[in-house]
Amino acid sequence: MKLTILGCYAATPRTLTNPTSQVLEIKNRLFLIDCGEGTQVQLRKNKIKFSKINHIFISHLHGDHLYGLIGTISTFSLLGRTTDLHVYGPKGIRELILLQLKLTESWTTYQLFFHELESKESEIIFEDQKVIVKTIPLKHRVYTNGFLFQEKPGERKLNVEAVQNYNIHTAYYQKIKNGGNVTLDDGTVIENEKLSFDPIPSRSYAFCSDTVYHEAIIPIIENVDVLYHESTFLQSEAALAEKTLHSTAKEAAAIALKANAKQLILGHYSTRYEGIKPFKNEAETIFPNVLLGDDGVSFEF
Incomplete structure (x- = not known):
């Protein structure tokens, strides 16, 4: 299981930081999770083949998680793609993308399938013989889901x-x-x-995008191997986190602890801070196994 962080900063892209996007490789499948501006540039920088991405998961319809999607879809066509592409995201994502394709007369060279999500309960949205993906209902200013990726048990x-x-x-x-x-x-x-x-133990990865501290997700992600949880603010801005429905690093660590996660990765940092090391320091007061997500960083588990 390999995770490549393409971007993990909040709000707007900057010269040296990118909004949310990442690629999870699990059981030889590549899943693109969120698609902020600059995603396709980051894919190239990290030498990830566009042709291997057949499923894209969008957590919510805020620009820093979405505005790179139309460009990525269009580039796939320019590269001559013929393989089907599946996009999973909140209701409205189909209308949003198809309108842009229509007005720019940029219809795809491949079949594009949208799987629109509305349920406020966890549900299975993808399954094949090796991997299963479930939603993690989050609490943000708009309808938002995280995603739980689980390997199916292998052969003995x-x-x-x-x-x-x-x-x-x-x-x-x-x-x-x-x-x-x-x-x-x-x-x-x-x-x-x-x-x-016994077979090699199955692994799991939970992506928890923008959300206020929300203990309702704990039963869904319990015992997860790797948890990526947003940590937009430090605890000194806890009031701002609550107002904007985001989390602090300390709150992300509390979720990891209560869910009995094996590893926590922080991300979605506010750019108001000069560096990200304080996020790790704060989280480690609650939970011991903390890694800092950062643009271009890969983790293998």
Whole structure:
């Protein structure tokens, strides 16, 4: 599982900082999460292939999470894309993008599918044989979702020595990997645990975009491996965070602690501060495993 932060600052793009966008690589799938201005430039800088992105998740319809989407969609066409592209986001995103494509006469060279979200309850919005994605309803000034990415459990690992000792035919190997027991010719049942090893533990990643401190998300993200949680302000501006429905670094850490997350990544910093190190210092007073997101930084888990 690899996370590349393309941008993680609040409000407006600046010379050296970019608004929210990131790429999650999990089970050989690439998911683009939010698409602020400059996303496609950051994709190029980080050598991420446009053609590998087939699913884009937009948390909410505020510009610093969205204004790079139409440019990215258009560039895909200029590059001759033919593969389907799926966009998941709040209701209205289809109208917003299609109007821009219509007025600029820039219809895509590929099929563009919109999956508009309205539910205020967590729901599955993507699933294939290896990955499942659920929404994390957040509390912000407009309808907003975070996203929980979970690997599906993999196959069990064959205990080669054991199956040879029991003289089990190779025809049963896939059944064993799928968790099944094996019955020998004499009727003896060999339990799967004697023939295989546990699969590599599944990993999970939770992206919690703009939100006020919101404990209702804790049951959804409980025991998550990696939590990215917005930390727009330091605790000294807690009143401003509450007014604008954002979080402080300390509050992000409190959510990580209560959810029993293994790792916390901070981001969406207000540009009022001279540096981001104080965010880590503040969060670590509550939760020990804190990483600072920053533009162009990648994390492998």
